[in-house]
Amino acid sequence: AQTVTQSQPEMSVQEAETVTLSCTYDTSENNYYLFWYKQPPSRQMILVIRQEAYKQQNATENRFSVNFQKAAKSFSLKISDSQLGDTAMYFCAFMKLNTGNQFYFGTGTSLTVIP
Amino acid sequence: ETGVTQTPRHLVMGMTNKKSLKCEQHLGHNAMYWYKQSAKKPLELMFVYNFKEQTENNSVPSRFSPECPNSSHLFLHLHTLQPEDSALYLCASSQGTGKNMNTEAFFGQGTRLTVV
Numbered sequence: 392a393q394t395v396t397q398s399q400p401e402m403s404v405q406e407a408e409t410v411t412l413s414c415t416y417d418t419s420e421n422n423y424y425l426f427w428y429k430q431p432p433s434r435q436m437i438l439v440i441r442q443e444a445y446k447q448q449n450a451t452e453n454r455f456s457v458n459f460q461k462a463a464k465s466f467s468l469k470i471s472d473s474q475l476g477d478t479a480m481y482f483c484a485f486m487k488l489n490t491g492n493q494f495y496f497g498t499g500t501s502l503t504v505i506p
Numbered sequence: 507e508t509g510v511t512q513t514p515r516h517l518v519m520g521m522t523n524k525k526s527l528k529c530e531q532h533l534g535h536n537a538m539y540w541y542k543q544s545a546k547k548p549l550e551l552m553f554v555y556n557f558k559e560q561t562e563n564n565s566v567p568s569r570f571s572p573e574c575p576n577s578s579h580l581f582l583h584l585h586t587l588q589p590e591d592s593a594l595y596l597c598a599s600s601q602g603t604g605k606n607m608n609t610e611a612f613f614g615q616g617t618r619l620t621v622v
Contacts, residue, residue, distance in 0.1 A: 395548065426610055434594065435508065436613035482549070484611075493562065494539075494598075494611055496549040 393418045395485050397497035404473045405505050411458075412468045412500045414483030420444075424486040425459065425466045430499070431479040439481070442466065473504045509533040512597050512614035519587065520622055527582040527617045529597030536601065538580040539611065540572060543594040555580060587621045594618050 394417045404410035416425070427439040442450045442459050449457050454474075458467045470477055483497040510531045519525050531538065540552040554562035555574040569591075571583040580597055598611040 400546075424610075428613075434616045434618075436596065436598075436611075437508070438610045438612075441610055493551060493554065494549075495551075498546060498548050 393420075393485050393487065393495045395483050395495050395497040397481075397483055397500050399500045400498070401501045401503075403503040403505055404470075406473055406475060408473055409469060409471045410473055410502065412470075412481050412483075412502065414466045414468070414497060416464050416466065416483070416485045416495075418464070418485065418487070420487055422488045424488070425457075426484040426486070426494075427455070427457070427466075427468045428482045428484060428496075429477075429479045430482065431476075436482070440468065470502075475504050475506060478502060478504045508612045508614070510597060510599055510612050510614040512595075512617050514617055515615065516618045516620075518620045518622060519584065521587060521589075523587075524583070524585040526584065527595055527597075527619075529580040529582075529614055531578055531580075531597075531599040531612070533599060533612060535599035535612070536577050537599060538574060538577070539598040539600075540570075540580065540582050541596040541598065543596055543616070549596070553582075584619075587619075589621050592619055592621045 396415045423444045425442045428436045429439045430436045440452045440455050454471045456469045480499045482499045485495045513528045538555045542550040552566045553572040558574050569586050573581040594616045596616045597614040600611045601609040
């Protein structure tokens with residue numbers, strides 16, 4: 392079974408600073424996808440960034456980047472130049488390939504950006 | 507707006523009531539999902555439908571009954587629920603299954619369900 396662990400229930404960061412959210416996962420699979428989703432108070436889950444396990448290069452999306460360490464099964468999210476709109480719950484998710492698109496989520500990290 | 511719409515946004519029901527949650531996606535996706543989101547717990551996958559066929563039922567009690575009449579619509583029928591079933595119920599869709607069909611899930615805004 393796949394498990395996803397987010398060890399930081401809550402975090403805060405000053406506006407314009409950088410913050411890193413951690414995520415580890417456990418799997419015996421070799422090919423899979425990893426995602427970070429953002430859930431603001433509006434409850435809409437929005438994809439922030441995705442990473443294919445077969446790619447060594449870390450994914451980046453504007454101010455968001457990941458540090459993907461496949462051997463360590465670690466997938467952290469770095470948010471640069473934090474903005475007030477980044478305040479939200481952040482969920483790390485794992486998806487196996489070829490198995491009906493099952494997504495496994497962590498418990499989430501509540502991030503607050505302080506003005 | 508993610509292209510996945512859920513109704514109602516809020517629902518309060520008694521333990522003897524019967525109600526249904528509705529999900530509709532306008533993305534041309536072939537896979538749809540129901541998730542339960544409770545405080546301080548991971549999102550729990552409840553049901554998966556691929557091409558209108560149920561491919562996953564994660565030991566969900568029979569008081570939850572899914573229905574997928576077509577690839578664009580997904581329902582969750584509720585009856586004789588318990589207070590511990592109170593949660594946010596999220597619907598999601600994705601491109602589909604199989605090799606090279608691996609995209610992210612797109613979520614609706616959820617239905618906040620309270621069972622009294």
